[in-house]
Amino acid sequence: MADLTLAVLRQGGEAFMEALSREQYLAISGHKPNADLRPIYERFARVLGPGALELTRDAFRTATAGSEEWRSARALLDWQVTSQASRELAELDERLIAWEANAVIRLADGREVPYQRAPVEMATEPNRDQRLALDDARALLVERELAPMRAERLQRERDLVEALEISPGYVAASEALSGIDLGALAAECKRFLRETESMWAEVYGEAVRKHLGLQPGEATRADALALMRATRFDPYFPAADMEPAVRRQVTEMGTSPVADGRIIYDLGPRPGKRSRAFCAPVRIPREVYLVLLPHGGATDYRTLLHELGHALHFGNMRDDLPFEYRWLGDNSITEGYAMLFDHLLHDAGWLARYSALGRTRVGEYRRAAAFEELQFLRRYAAKLVYELELYGGETPWSSLPDAYVDILSSATTFRYRTADAFVDVDPGFYSARYLRAWQLQAALREMLTARFDEDWYRNPRAGPWLVRELFAEGQRELASELAERVGAPALSFDPVVKAIEAGLAA
Numbered sequence: 001m002a003d004l005t006l007a008v009l010r011q012g013g014e015a016f017m018e019a020l021s022r023e024q025y026l027a028i029s030g031h032k033p034n035a036d037l038r039p040i041y042e043r044f045a046r047v048l049g050p051g052a053l054e055l056t057r058d059a060f061r062t063a064t065a066g067s068e069e070w071r072s073a074r075a076l077l078d079w080q081v082t083s084q085a086s087r088e089l090a091e092l093d094e095r096l097i098a099w100e101a102n103a104v105i106r107l108a109d110g111r112e113v114p115y116q117r118a119p120v121e122m123a124t125e126p127n128r129d130q131r132l133a134l135d136d137a138r139a140l141l142v143e144r145e146l147a148p149m150r151a152e153r154l155q156r157e158r159d160l161v162e163a164l165e166i167s168p169g170y171v172a173a174s175e176a177l178s179g180i181d182l183g184a185l186a187a188e189c190k191r192f193l194r195e196t197e198s199m200w201a202e203v204y205g206e207a208v209r210k211h212l213g214l215q216p217g218e219a220t221r222a223d224a225l226a227l228m229r230a231t232r233f234d235p236y237f238p239a240a241d242m243e244p245a246v247r248r249q250v251t252e253m254g255t256s257p258v259a260d261g262r263i264i265y266d267l268g269p270r271p272g273k274r275s276r277a278f279c280a281p282v283r284i285p286r287e288v289y290l291v292l293l294p295h296g297g298a299t300d301y302r303t304l305l306h307e308l309g310h311a312l313h314f315g316n317m318r319d320d321l322p323f324e325y326r327w328l329g330d331n332s333i334t335e336g337y338a339m340l341f342d343h344l345l346h347d348a349g350w351l352a353r354y355s356a357l358g359r360t361r362v363g364e365y366r367r368a369a370a371f372e373e374l375q376f377l378r379r380y381a382a383k384l385v386y387e388l389e390l391y392g393g394e395t396p397w398s399s400l401p402d403a404y405v406d407i408l409s410s411a412t413t414f415r416y417r418t419a420d421a422f423v424d425v426d427p428g429f430y431s432a433r434y435l436r437a438w439q440l441q442a443a444l445r446e447m448l449t450a451r452f453d454e455d456w457y458r459n460p461r462a463g464p465w466l467v468r469e470l471f472a473e474g475q476r477e478l479a480s481e482l483a484e485r486v487g488a489p490a491l492s493f494d495p496v497v498k499a500i501e502a503g504l505a506a
């Protein structure tokens with residue numbers, strides 16, 4: 001067997017990621033009843049062994065900060081840390097998955113609801129007492145059974161990462177591996193929460209009164225689910241038009257919606273196929289699946305546009321980029337492209353041209369969409385602030401549930417519950433990637449509008465530019481570096497806030 005070098009690791013790593021991604025694609029799309037991940041982990045044991053971790057850690061330590069070797073080693077080490085922790089925690093993860101698949105919520109009136117159905121049931125339950133009763137029963141079950149397992153997972157993952165001594169403490173290690181200054185981002189989040197406070201209070205009060213018949217202060221997170229579901233626009237986003245509409249738009253933008261055959265649309269119904277659209281990059285850039293089961297409705301359109309953004313990114317990457325810049329790197333970038341596309345649903349011109357809303361309903365739809373966006377963003381900003389507290393080590397673990405309720409409830413005005421403090425957490429600060437992606441998409445849109453006009457999404461010069469300057473480059477850069485290279489404004493929440501204000505005023 002060849003010595004384990006970075007070149008050998010890149011080759012094995014790519015084969016491992018392809019095998020994993022193909023298995024996940026086959027299972028989630030219903031081609032196979034379930035994913036057999038353990039044989040893949042066994043087959044590629046060397047790629048995930050202690051030698052591989054040691055190799056990438058040394059490469060990161062010895063490389064000159066800022067050099068190409070350092071950049072590459074950072075991506076490889078980040079991947080090794082995440083994958084090795086997942087392997088260590090595989091047994092616990094399997095228990096968690098099995099619990100979530102089988103748990104049943106039992107209500108006082110004898111009704112039984114599968115745990116995974118609870119969010120949908122709460123969102124669609126018109127009777128508020130029933131909705132809250134379901135949430136009470138859910139919270140009780142979570143507190144007793146799920147929360148301890150999730151807390152154990154968070155603690156063990158933190159301990160595993162801290163033991164690697166990349167930097168002192170989990171937060172500093174995450175910053176070193178991601179290249180994101182989490183403290184600075186959390187400060188931006190706090191400023192964003194302050195600056196949008198009065199705007200939020202105004203639209204929030206109006207929405208809960210009008211659509212829920214409640215006073216501000218009464219509504220809980222379960223009510224938020226019901227409020228955000230807003231199905232009144234669904235007829236204007238018909239299932240049959242969805243895929244043709246987005247294909248037409250990408251074609252009008254001057255690029256191929258299938259990346260010259262590298263993106264494969266998997267549209268057929270199949271037992272066991274997941275109902276939400278998803279993108280599975282099986283070989284990057286040559287074999288990328290965009291899987292969907294069109295039901296229609298604004299949410300379905302948004303998910304398709306989001307996954308299309310990922311698919312165009314993966315399907316258009318330069319194939320001479322090393323493994324780590326195609327498969328790994330700063331996911332704020334791929335999430336930023338996905339959001340650049342899903343935010344087309346906030347654009348008056350796009351909605352008039354590619355949805356069935358008609359000019360008369362565009363304004364009302366945009367106001368509702370901007371409200372939802374503001375709620376979602378305030379929730380994510382608060383999540384990062386809380387997750388820093390969770391991993392920071394200053395707040396005792398037993399005080400975290402109260403901190404969670406304080407931070408999330410004051411940001412969103414919806415009342416959160418202590419039961420969810422360890423359940424509503426994005427592992428490994430993925431929330432920071434989403435927040436960076438939010439900033440990136442808004443910065444890119446400002447730049448694209450300046451360069452290719454308001455309707456850049458159908459300017460035939462825009463598509464080739466996006467492919468060449470953005471998608472082809474994979475994830476070699478950080479989101480902040482990418483914005484600078486293409487002449488977009490520096491990343492901040494300012495253009496995000498501006499867009500939300502415009503939407504609310506539509």
Ligand SMILES: [Zn+2]
Nearest residue numbers: 306310335338
């Ligand atoms: Zn995504």
